[in-house]
Amino acid sequence: MQIIEHSIIGTRSAVLRLRRPGSQLEFVLFPMLHVASPEFYAAVTQRLRRCDLLVVEGVRGRSVLAWAVTLTYRVMPANKRSGLVVDNIAYRSLGVEVINPDVTTAEFAQGWRAMPLRYRLQLWCLLPIVAVAQFFGGTRRLLSPEVELNDLPSARDELYSDSDFADHFERTFGGDRDERLLVALAELVRTRSSERIDVAVVYGAGHVPAIVRGLVDRHGYRPRTAEWLTVLDA
Template sequence: MQIIEVTGYAVRSAVITMKRTGTPLEFVIFPMPHVASPTFCSQVRLRLRERDLIVVEGVRGKSVGVSALTLAHRFAPRRRRNGLQKQREALLLPEGVPDINPDVTAAEAIADLKTLPRWTYLLLVATTPVMGLVLALRGPRAFLDEDLVVEDLPSTLRAEMMAGGPVEHAMTDRRDQRLLDALGEIHVERGDEPIRVAIVYGAGHVPAIVAGLRDRYGYRARAAEWPIVLVPA
């Protein structure tokens, strides 16, 4: 399933609606890049106004390690001419729509990463500021690299360590499990209600979300929209 589409003129993200035969509840997945154009953020906010519940990503609490690993996301929007915004709840979540956050704490996230070999962990931390500088200097055109859109890591690092490897598991396994458990509770408790539940999570989590909803609860992707994340200048 294609989640992020990168072409020579734009980056688009699929908004995926998942339904289950005999159940009125719908899950609508919003794969989020960590930075995007203000227009994209506004479009997502407008769509979220029409949902009944929002399940939102966000590591809870603070730590030096998490701050270091998210440095790239904070660098890119700082140059105004780049026309980018960092994904923040204040920009995305509309008033009046209830939301829940089943994500891990900062301490749990760092504990998972520290199960990696020390050199791997240190390389991950050291690479992030470099990536942030690249994004800040190149601006939106850096996002024509699909790997950057999905993982916000250099393609060589992702190829060597991310795709199905220990770094990917350390960064996502516990978080994906928590999310799917929360979605399972919603399915059990509110499956007979005609509500639309938005899942606002990073694009890298979406394959696990789709597979989990399908394999655990029988939901299938039924429709997709393609809002534009950004148009490189």
């Protein structure tokens, strides 16, 4: 199942609606990119206003580590020719209930410290290189096949599947956070399945395969429809 699509017309994100028999509650997954065209975020905002509950991503709190990591994409709109903006959706101003089950900066830092020192040093060395590359080539990357994503392991995933570095990286930046989200969604399924509500799950596209698998395997939900939103025109 395609989540982020690249084609000659540009890059698109699939808004996925998941349902299961016997449940009134439906999940609407919004695969997000940290940087996109203003029109993409406007389209997402418009649809979020129609939902009944928002479950959103976002490490809670401030830290030097989080600032450094997010710098790798925040530099892209600094290149004015890119036409890109950082995700600036003010979720709590939309008039819809918001839940944020993500980790705090302290918890994120704890996971970071659990990573072997040699890997942390490698990442600190890579961050400025990635930031420079994103500044000059971020738009080109968003319009390349490299950005494509589906719910199956990619060739890159398979290449690094036995990598100790990749395992630690995934655990710190993805796995534990995905599990916290799935626990929050399980609680909604348990307590609100009888309500006819649309629950928007607004997370980075990289988290979406794990979210879909969790809802399918643990709760019997299935993707039923998809609406394509343009992230960036070619």
